[in-house]
Every structure is written in C-alpha cells, then in structure tokens.
Amino acid sequence: MAAHPRVGVVAEGLRGAGHEVRECNAPLGFDTAARVKMLAQPWRVPALGVRLARCWARLARQSLRGPRPDVVVVGYLGHFDVHLARLLFGRRRVVLDHLIGAADTGRDRQVSHGVRQPLLRAIDAAALSSARVVIVDTEEHRETLPAKHQAHAVVVPVGAPDEWFVPEAAPEPAEPEGPLRVVFYGLFTPLQGAATIGGAIARLADQPVAVTMIGGGQDKAEAVRNAGDAKNVxxxxxxxxxxxxxxxxxxxxxLGIFGTGPKALRVVPNKVYQGAAAGCAIVTSDTPPQRRALGPAARYVAPGDAAALADALADLAADPHQLAELKQASSTAARDRFTPARVVEPLLAKLAELGFGT
Incomplete structure (x- = not known):
C-alpha cells in the first residue's frame, strides 16, 4: 500500500464504515514502468506470465482461507487479478478499481504504435467485463468507459490516507519566515508536467522561492534542463x-499536475489530496475535475504554462496572507471531503443499491 496508497484509502474507508476487511496481497514485483516496458520488449512477457501464475497461486490460497467474502475489491493495476477474483468468487461479488487504464497508461508512457494500443484496450475491456462494479476517480474518467460499463461504474475520489492528515495548524505568522517552500513528488510522467515545473523554476531564480523536486522518471532529464542552473531547487x-x-x-x-494530454485533463492526482491533507496550499492545473474537487481551496494555472505557474508561486511568496488563507482552505477541504471515510461513501451507496447492505 506504500506504493499504491489508493488501495489503502479504500480499505481504511471500508473499515471505518464498520466492515470487516481482509487483505490478500502477493506482490508481482513489476512496477507500472516495467509493465509498460514489456510492451516494447515482448520477449519479456513470459517472465510476467510466470510471476503472475505464482502470485495467483498465493492469492488463491489466501483468499480461500476463512469465511467467503460478500464483496471482493480488486485494487487498481488489477487488470489480471480481477479474472482470478471472478473465477474464485463469481462476477457478482467483484469490484474493480479501474483508477488506471492500461491503454491510458500506455499512451501517457508513449506506447501507442502498432498492435500495442489495441492489445492494451483489449486488456482493459476484459478486466471491465469481469467486474460487477467498476470504481473510477472522476466523472470524466467514467465517461471514457464503454457505454455498457458506465451504468455500473461509481466515482470514488482518490482521497488521502489517514497518516497524511496533520493536526490543526497554528495561525500563520504575519510575515513570512524565509522563502516560500514548494514541493513536488512523482514519477515525472508527461501527465504530471514536470518539464513545465522545471521551466517555472528557471523563471523563479530571483524570487524568494525554494523548490524540492522528489522522484524520477521519463521527463526528469527535461525538467532538469528546463530548470537550467537555478540555485533555488x-x-x-x-x-x-x-x-x-x-x-x-x-x-x-x-504542486499538483500540469500536463496537457487527455488523461491529465480528466484526473485529480493523489498529490493534490495528500498535499491538502498535509496542510499545504495547492497549486495545480486548471481543469474541470480539479476545480470540481477543490473549488476555491487551490490556486489554478493553465496546463503546460510555466510562466503562469511561476507567476502564481511568486504571488504566494509575496503575499503571506493569501498563502495562509489558501493553506486553511485546502486543509479544511481535506478534512471535510478527502478522508477515507468520506471518499468511500459513493461505493457503499452503490453496494447497498446492489443489495450488499451497509
């Protein structure tokens, strides 16, 4: 769950609602990047098959211990595991968290040529067909599903794990102490717009802004190049x-995300929810799902616009009162709407509608 906090949020929310949650986990050992790489290097696929078979055997043993579950929730990246869940427990009991589509991920990781995209779409379609309920994170994501699956899809925001929520903060000082401290963390994918952040860092070189960039991935080199010789990062x-x-x-x-691709325009990233829970002000791209999730509890800039991002951060560095208000707004929004207990409410309502009770 450390690598995939969404799974933990759903489990925490279900437990908080009074349900008994039993976790069955057999790590595959391939992260998302490794799985996508296999599409470019098909000779690696047999290794995936061998590991998957071993994991399925372990999952089957774990799953069949104890009482039969009423509902089986397959966490995201469970495109293959959902078939095992259906085999063991029947489609009616299976809930698939389709937070990340295989085809979407392939496009974001620039795997879109030849037979690869049709193959990824087929993997998505098979996974969706194996579940009675499909969880997505935004209404925009739900609308991308095939029409036959939209009716049994439910929007469950990503939310933040309990450990991200900090105690109520003391009032901000009237004047800032030191530079504005800005953080970004992620896998530096095109969706996240790390290259845009790099360009903003270069423009902030003479501003009282200190940026911490955490992580690595395909766009990190470009982000570093765009930041140039800035000393504030x-x-x-x-x-x-x-x-x-x-x-x-x-x-x-x-910082949230600043990508310009179709996927970037329809998601609300986990770092937005987590940063708000941690008491930070949120600066992210101006997209409908993020506006709907955060409302006035964030500062928005146009996707892909490094100059606008730099201006927004410079404004916050120069205006401690605005910064304090934004921090308070994001923290309040997180406590009111982004806790595990709140984000699973639509899922519980959907299960009740299907006769599983609450």
Whole structure:
C-alpha cells in the first residue's frame, strides 16, 4: 500500500464504515514502468506470465482461507487479478478499481504504435467485463468507459490516507519566515508536467522561492534542463513512503499536475489530496475535475504554462496572507471531503443499491 496508497484509502474507508476487511496481497514485483516496458520488449512477457501464475497461486490460497467474502475489491493495476477474483468468487461479488487504464497508461508512457494500443484496450475491456462494479476517480474518467460499463461504474475520489492528515495548524505568522517552500513528488510522467515545473523554476531564480523536486522518471532529464542552473531547487531521487507525509507537511505549497494530454485533463492526482491533507496550499492545473474537487481551496494555472505557474508561486511568496488563507482552505477541504471515510461513501451507496447492505 506504500506504493499504491489508493488501495489503502479504500480499505481504511471500508473499515471505518464498520466492515470487516481482509487483505490478500502477493506482490508481482513489476512496477507500472516495467509493465509498460514489456510492451516494447515482448520477449519479456513470459517472465510476467510466470510471476503472475505464482502470485495467483498465493492469492488463491489466501483468499480461500476463512469465511467467503460478500464483496471482493480488486485494487487498481488489477487488470489480471480481477479474472482470478471472478473465477474464485463469481462476477457478482467483484469490484474493480479501474483508477488506471492500461491503454491510458500506455499512451501517457508513449506506447501507442502498432498492435500495442489495441492489445492494451483489449486488456482493459476484459478486466471491465469481469467486474460487477467498476470504481473510477472522476466523472470524466467514467465517461471514457464503454457505454455498457458506465451504468455500473461509481466515482470514488482518490482521497488521502489517514497518516497524511496533520493536526490543526497554528495561525500563520504575519510575515513570512524565509522563502516560500514548494514541493513536488512523482514519477515525472508527461501527465504530471514536470518539464513545465522545471521551466517555472528557471523563471523563479530571483524570487524568494525554494523548490524540492522528489522522484524520477521519463521527463526528469527535461525538467532538469528546463530548470537550467537555478540555485533555488533541490533534486531528490526519492523519499521512503513512511517519511513522505512529514516532508511534504514541512512545505508551504504542494504542486499538483500540469500536463496537457487527455488523461491529465480528466484526473485529480493523489498529490493534490495528500498535499491538502498535509496542510499545504495547492497549486495545480486548471481543469474541470480539479476545480470540481477543490473549488476555491487551490490556486489554478493553465496546463503546460510555466510562466503562469511561476507567476502564481511568486504571488504566494509575496503575499503571506493569501498563502495562509489558501493553506486553511485546502486543509479544511481535506478534512471535510478527502478522508477515507468520506471518499468511500459513493461505493457503499452503490453496494447497498446492489443489495450488499451497509
């Protein structure tokens, strides 16, 4: 769950609603990047098949211990595991968290040529057909599903795990102490717009703004190039998951995403929810799902616009009162709407509608 906090949020929410939750986990050992790489190097696919068979055997043993579950929730990236769940427990009991589509991920990782996209779409279609309920994160994502699956899809926001929520903050000082502290963390994919952040860093070189960039991935080199020789940025390869909430909470602003692709325009990233829970002001791209999720509790800039992002951060650095108000707004929104208990409410309502009760 450290690598995939969405799974933990759903589990925490269900437990908080009084349900008994039993976790069955057999790590595959391939992250998303490795799975996408296999599409470019098909000779690696047999290794996936061998590992998948071993994991399925372990999952089957774990799943069949104890009482038969009323509902089986297959966490996201479960495009293959959902078939095992259906085989063991029947389609009626299976809920698939389709937070990330295989075809969407392939396009975002620039795997879109030849037979690869049709193959990924087929994987998505098969997974969707194996579940009675499909979870997505935004209404825009639900609308991308085939029409026959939209009726049994439910929008469950990503939310933030309990460990991200900090105690109520003391009032902000009237004047800032030191530079504006800004943090970004992620896999530096095109969706996240890290290259745009790099361009903004270069424009902030003479401003009282200190940026921490955490993570790595396909766009990191471009982000570093765009930042140039700016001295106001610290690059960290990664931070252990247990330490990340504390580190983010030490900053004033948590950056969301700034990509311009179709997927970037229809998601609300986990870092937006987590940063708000950590008490940071949120600066992210101006898209309908993010506006709907955060309302006035964020500062928005046009996707892909490094100059606009730099201007927004410079404004916050120069206006401590605006910064304090934005921090308070994001923290309040997180406590009111982004806790595990709140985000699973639509799922519980859908299950009740299907006769599983609450």
């Amino acid at each position: 610290t690059w960290l390869d990664w931070v252990p998951a247990a330490e990340l909430p504390r580190l983010v909470a030490e900053h004033d602003v948590c």
